[in-house]
Amino acid sequence: MTRIYLDHAATSPMAEEVIEVYTAEMKEVFGNPSSIHQTGRKARKKVDDARTILAKSIGAHESEITITSGGTEADNYAVFG
Structure with missing residues (x-):
């Protein structure tokens, strides 16, 4: 039977390429x-670099x-600033 996932509003599966990069980063950058x-x-540099890429x-x-x-946290930030 094929599974059909319909709750993408809550979370979505990661692409395999993302999992590979994420796993490698978490082994090296955990501070x-x-x-x-x-x-x-x-770790701060990684976050700042990600912010730059996303913004661009x-x-x-x-x-x-x-x-x-x-x-x-994102919901609370949006509601309460």
């Missing part, structure tokens, strides 16, 4: 991007992009 030590700074891809300024840890 808290808010920390000032070397591991944290490396949609014609936005980097300061207009807010990266959250998930849907609930």
